[in-house]
Amino acid sequence: MTTIRSTLLLLPALVLLNSCKSDSSGSGTDTRGPIQITTSSGVPMIHLAGGNFTMGSDKESADEKPAHEVRISAFLIDAHEVTHEMFAKAELPNPSHWQEHPQMPVEQVRWRDARRYCNERSLMEELTPCYDESKPGWPCDFDTNGYRLPTEAEWEFACRAGGSGRYGFGDTGKLKQYAWFDANSGERTHPAGSRKPNAWGIFDMYGNVSEWCEDIYAPDYYAKNSSDDPVGPVATGAMSDKRVMRGGNWKSSADMCRATFRKGQITGDSDACFNTDYCGFRCVRRVSPKELKALQGATSGTN
């Protein structure tokens, strides 16, 4: 269990972060740091207390403008991209191109398949699934306690980890330490967690596989989105065929691995042979303070 071991090594650093302000390097204003827990199905997750941050950028591509203030509620996010091992545990057919290492992230994942995994994991942990599979489009109930894909606001909040600029860790020269991308990947994925995590203990946000978000992609969305927990534009017709994909991947240039880079990706949901081998994901979920305390207790009890 390489990835879990690497996450556990971070625990002292995360405990230290709990006592520090997380906005020391940029636009974050929240004072509570990340907390690592392990779920009942054995998945390491990071609890982020939420807060305000500046989403987007006025200096980059048109769809990243304008930079705007967003408030995010507390949530749990996977410390790693969903791996083959996790997919197999959910008893779902693994759609990935490269399957030789159980800790490699799944890819060639359609948007719907990622959501199906979220529901399976919710059921494994006796949580209430977010997605209603009996209705067309599988509408998401954001108020349940089950797993779902992150909104792109949640994703960017987690990626920045309180930092600002193109990369939360500083300049482009350090990217090879934090991400698998075209300059170091050898044109393939690598085991999750085998690069450095960001300041909040979250791995592979900048590379390895790009990650599905819940939101419909609209290039002009930032000009009109809500400032509180935005969930993306309302679906209208074919617009919903493109969903937001965030983060770089094994074949991305450094420029595409930025914290604010956005891509509208065809979901692949009406494609039986979806073979876009950089599409992966990670899960998030809402958690009450009481449940968080219980999860913390269970995690420290197992360490």
Add this chain to the structure above:
Amino acid sequence: MTITRLSTFLLMATALDSTARAAESIETLLARTPHKLICEGYANNNWELFIMNADGSKLRNLTNTADSHEIYPQASPDGSMIAFLSDVGAGRTTVRSLWVMDVTGENRRKISDYARQPFWSPDSKTLAYLPQEFKKFSVIDYSTKGMVFHNLETGKDRPHPNSGKIHHLYNPGFSPDGKWIVATVHSGMGLGHGTLLIEADGKRIVNLKTGGCRPTFSPSGKFLAWGPGDHEIKVVEFDRAGDLPALGKTRLQIFHKKDKIYHVDWCPNEQFLTISQGKPGKGNPAMPGTYEAASEIVGVHADGWNIVAIAIGDGGTVDLQNPPAGRVLQLTNDGRSYKESEWISVKQ
């Protein structure tokens, strides 16, 4: 008559016959064809198997079961039996089973639960299938692992010699000589996607590197047809001259720029192909026995999809939006999610 004169006469007669046939419309040719067709369709909130004449006439519901969903019919090469899948239950607890029945629809018997993608040996004595990867149901077509040969006479199963390696295949079929099995693989056996030839009684595997999916051999084994993409069907020569088989020249290309075209199958006389055709979509999971996924996948409702026949003729290109006169015939018309057409050989 000398042998040379006899040969010349026969050649001329054949040429004249071909000319005469080329002048006839596909409606006329299919009306004369004794073989029948079976396909899946959705009626009264239920998947059923529908049988029809080669020209689409006398379409009727062969199964008529309100308590199970019958899909994916596969006719035995001798035309006596139909293998099919049956879904019972709903959602992730659905159980998909393999059944076989007489071509009349009688004498139904179950072969196995959690089984998919049946295909017949050329002698009609063995029904092969792909076990489902997990008991938990997924509508995804490649959710299979291994390969089993079921002997219909003894009732015994035996695994393919390479069964341990076989993973995520779909749409398998024997070559007419029984030596190879052609199938699509997705996310398995070290490949992201591909078309494979798998030795029927050995461990050799040939990657045909074609892309696309759902390959099927012509009854003579001289051609392979498959879908290179959502909107295209291709027929190429199948070259068995070398140590390993390979694909040769393109014989026929069928395309539709807007509709999806899938599930190609060969008429036993090798003169016609049938396909499923309809708008791209994702199904409607609110309908009983259906799931949300790509329309072409078995068990996904495909509103407006119909079965279409194409005369192979001299090959070339067939644009289904502007079909050549007399070469294309829509066999079903009410769009009840007709898919997976399969020809049934009828002896004259």
